[in-house]
Amino acid sequence: MKAIICTKYGSPDVLQLKDIEKPTPKDNEILVKIHATTVTMADCEMRSLKFSGWLKFLMRLGLGFMRPRKKHNILGQELAGKIESVGSEVKLFKKGDPIFASTGFNFGAYAEYVCLPEDGIVLIKPDNMSYEEAAAVPTGGLEALHYLRKANIQKGQTVLIRGASGSIGTVAIQLSKYYGAKVTGVDNPKSLEVMKSIGADKVIDYTKEDFTQNGITYDVIFDVIGKSSYSDFQKSLKKNGIYLLANPQLKLINREKRAANKSGMKYISGNMDDKKEVIEQLNFLRKLIEEGKLKSVIDKRYPLEQIPEAHRYVETGKKTGNVVITVNQ
Ligand SMILES: NC(=O)c1ccc[n+]([C@@H]2O[C@H](COP(=O)([O-])OP(=O)(O)OC[C@H]3O[C@@H](n4cnc5c(N)ncnc54)[C@H](OP(=O)(O)O)[C@@H]3O)[C@@H](O)[C@H]2O)c1
Numbered sequence: 001m002k003a004i005i006c007t008k009y010g011s012p013d014v015l016q017l018k019d020i021e022k023p024t025p026k027d028n029e030i031l032v033k034i035h036a037t038t039v040t041m042a043d044c045e046m047r048s049l050k051f052s053g054w055l056k057f058l059m060r061l062g063l064g065f066m067r068p069r070k071k072h073n074i075l076g077q078e079l080a081g082k083i084e085s086v087g088s089e090v091k092l093f094k095k096g097d098p099i100f101a102s103t104g105f106n107f108g109a110y111a112e113y114v115c116l117p118e119d120g121i122v123l124i125k126p127d128n129m130s131y132e133e134a135a136a137v138p139t140g141g142l143e144a145l146h147y148l149r150k151a152n153i154q155k156g157q158t159v160l161i162r163g164a165s166g167s168i169g170t171v172a173i174q175l176s177k178y179y180g181a182k183v184t185g186v187d188n189p190k191s192l193e194v195m196k197s198i199g200a201d202k203v204i205d206y207t208k209e210d211f212t213q214n215g216i217t218y219d220v221i222f223d224v225i226g227k228s229s230y231s232d233f234q235k236s237l238k239k240n241g242i243y244l245l246a247n248p249q250l251k252l253i254n255r256e257k258r259a260a261n262k263s264g265m266k267y268i269s270g271n272m273d274d275k276k277e278v279i280e281q282l283n284f285l286r287k288l289i290e291e292g293k294l295k296s297v298i299d300k301r302y303p304l305e306q307i308p309e310a311h312r313y314v315e316t317g318k319k320t321g322n323v324v325i326t327v328n329q
Contacts, residue, residue, distance in 0.1 A: 003074050003111035004307045008067040009049040012311040015075075015110075017304070023115045027087040030116055032099060034081040034327045035131035037109035039302075039310040040139055040167050041319075043075050047311060062105065076109025078102050080125055080134040081328075090118045098125040102138035102282070110307055112328055121278050126289040133296040136322035140167030141285045141294075142278060143271065144222075147244040148175050149281075150268045151220045155180030160211065160236070163224030164200065165191030165320045168246055170297040171285075172222055173200050178293050184218070186211055191320040194297060212236050220244065230256040230267060237265050245269035297321025303329075 001022040008014050025031040045051060051059050063072045080100040083093055093099065102121040108114045116122050121142075125134045153159060159176045163169050164185030176183045177199040185191075185200035192203045204211050217238045226247035233243060243265060260267035273281070288294040299320050302310040304327045314323055 001112040002304060004076075004304065006047055006068050006073050006075050009047065011048070012308040012315075014047065015308045015311065017307075020111075022113050025085060025087045025090075025115045027089040028118050029087045030083050030090060030093050030099075030118060030122070031085045032079070032081040032101070032114050032116060033084045034079050034109060034112060034114060035329060036081070036135035036327060037076045037079040037325045038136050038139070038167075039307065039314050039323045039325060040077070041314060042139065043077065044311050044315050047075060072105075072107055074108045074110050076107055076111070076325075077104060078135055078138040079109040079114065080131040081114075084113070087118070092118050093122070093124075098131070099123065100125045100129075100131075100134035100137060100282075102142060102278070110304070110325070112304070119275070121275065121282060123279070123282055123286055126286050128292070129289055129296070132298060132301065132324045132326065136167070136296040136298060136324055137171075137285060137289070137294075138282060140169075140322070141171045142273075142281050143168045143246055144171040144175055145281050145285060146271045146273055147222060147246055147268065148172060148179065151222070151242045151244055153179040153181050153220060156182070157219040158182045158184070158238075159220045159222060160184040160186060160218045161200075161222045161224065162186045162206075162211075164203075165195050165297075166224060167322055168224045170194075170198060170321050171294065172224065173198050174294050175288075176222075178288060181220075184211070188317070188320075190318065194320050198295070198297060217241070222246070230260055234260070234263060234265065240264055240266070242266040242268065246271075298324050300324070301326055303327075 003020050004015050005018050083097045159181040161172045165187040183200050184202040185195035186204040186206050189205045195203045220242045221233050222244040224246045257267045301324045310323050
């Protein structure tokens with residue numbers, strides 16, 4: 001089968017198309033013929049090991065010191081496809097079932113086939129979504145749902161999303177609207193109309209305006225980007241406001257949490273949900289999709305062979321929504 005191998009950490013040139021052995025499902029596994037996967041900012045960060053301090057060391061520990069270990073050298077954390085065969089003990093799925101899935105830190109989606117455990121983060125694909133649209137749901141969707149549920153958003157509350165037009169942000173806008181919030185999306189100029197089209201009541205172009213200077217305060221600030229300190233946003237939070245940080249980078253979280261709590265704010269960061277919780281979350285996202293309350297925003301499509309180009313495009317920062325990779329089509 002064809003697969004894109006991450007041969008070492010570095011530029012997109014480290015991603016090479018190779019012919020490798022097609023996997024065979026174990027007794028408790030399903031063999032999926034992949035029809036679509038995605039390239040996310042997180043994929044690019046793992047390919048280039050663009051992490052700082054402790055997180056870089058932990059990523060080397062997890063993925064491989066000098067280069068991704070063999071079991072991690074096919075990147076890609078989300079996919080959609082059709083089941084080609086099932087292991088002898090599989091009961092939840094059957095040959096021909098269309099599925100969508102998150103492979104998380106097992107990666108493996110940059111290929112024509114992948115074996116997934118029957119009890120993994122795998123569900124039957126929503127009927128009203130194509131493989132391409134469904135492949136773009138898990139990574140951003142599960143992150144957005146995890147944090148917004150923690151904020152327990154009430155009808156009429158005001159939510160600001162920083163980095164609102166990316167993989168996580170585009171789902172966060174739609175979920176915040178689903179919970180009845182008034183939503184302000186902050187992102188680059190190219191994405192303003194897209195953010196409005198998926199429900200943002202107000203949009204701010206971060207290259208022109210610093211929302212922390214406009215004197216407006218919010219019940220919830222969902223910071224998808226990180227890379228700033230909480231104190232920058234404190235004055236934009238209402239009393240008892242909630243700050244959600246989706247990209248912790250292991251920086252001085254504890255000190256910031258203490259500062260937030262002292263000033264009556266809530267500071268929420270980190271996602272340690274267990275598999276059972278994540279499967280329930282993906283089920284919830286699927287229900288919203290089938291009710292027409294959640295859709296995927298797709299910016300560009302590339303075939304499997306052009307994944308290095310897709311990485312180059314995602315790293316330009318011009319992406320709005322998701323970049324989808326078509327496979328076996
Ligand atoms: N499990 C995890 O921990 C996990 C999972 C998924 C993602 N992440 C991380 O979370 C981050 C976001 O993920 P994503 O997939 O949503 O990224 P993304 O698709 O790249 O979206 C990020 C968006 O934020 C925008 N942005 C950049 N700086 C901004 C600023 N100062 N103010 C407002 N918007 C700004 C970007 O615009 P430009 O294009 O103009 O820069 C881009 O549109 C990534 O670093 C990713 O690695 C972590």
